[in-house]
Amino acid sequence: MFETAIQTFTSPVVLFFVLGLFAAFARSDLAIPEPIAKAMSLYLMAAIGLKGGVAVSKSGVDVTVVSALGAGIAAGFILPFFAYGVLKTFGKLDRINSGAVAAHYGSISVVTFVTAVEILTGQSREPGGYMVAVMAAMEAPAILSGLLLARGMGSKAGTQSTGEMLHEVFTNSSIMLLLGAFVIGMVGGEVGFAPVSPFFEAGFKGVLCIFLLDMGLIAMRRIMESRSITWRLGAIAIFLPIVNGAVGTTLGVVIGLDAGSAAALGVLCASASYIAVPAAMRLALPDADPGIYLTMSLSITFPFNVLINIGLISALAASLTGANGAMQ
């Protein structure tokens, strides 16, 4: 466990994130230009989608892949209900904000997943390539659950129609790019990927470092300027990823995934979206406060997952599968 924590804190990806947190805390003028940050997020999603697609084209679709997909989608639908209950009772949030925050915690964070893959690979526990497909499949279900919880069964005046909302959820730029690149990777396979791999592989870790630097800056600036976060919400933003991560990892082990893939499922369940879901919520639930859902997911849960929880989940997966010997 200690060794796992040390490995996390010596990863340049994580250290750049810490640098971002520190720079913002010290009120440095360090900033990544917005168009570059946006371009980096698109690059990362295209690269991770492509790599996942190529991995699945190589390994094929078997029972493990299908059960991992099923478990991920089920978790995406169910986890928001638990989060909603906690947010409404302990967090004292109203129905709309509880539903909006719950959607974030049921959905996933691509960058948390990518960081986890980097860390797990460093521990000789590389998750299966199909986990990218699981990640893509887990983005949308929680949005639907969150909206159901926030709106009740009928849609309210002043909000979008269900058709418009579904269109927005499934054509959301990050879901579109991630799934699209995954399909391209599957169709192209290893042979098709080879000519474009220098662009998507050589720069990947470097871009991830700079992107995480930016996320560190944004996360810290948000929490320092936040006016809506109570201590109860702060506690929930730590409690949910711990519980969801443990549930996801256990679920992964139960359905027969290897330690790395079970940990990846745990990280997906533990992570909270801050790219796809906020965009969908702003349109579908404009009354919900972004100052609550973005600050919780990006400024508290994301750093907690990157700095601490990925290590905990990896250790849990190793102990549940008896894979401790695999560690270097």
Added chain:
Amino acid sequence: MIETVTRKRIEILADKALQRRVTDAIDRIGITGWTIVPVTSGKGREGVWREESVMGTDKVLVLTIAAEDKAMALAEELAPMLTHLGFVLSMWDVQVIRGERF
């Protein structure tokens, strides 16, 4: 000397994600055109906000010029959104050339 006429210039600060609700309203009222201007940061009742395009929290200014009756109709159309969605609307008189176009 060139002839000018008085029109209303309307400026709406809105979330980029929701800008279509504003431009759709402008189109519905029958105002000929609009322009979207990106903005970088600001401060309001909810505190400081910044352009964060990755998270989709960026805002835009929607600018349009119209005759007074249409400007008032647009303000009425957008009024429910101002509180509900946190938009800011302001308008003032401007002199335009080729007034028939607005």
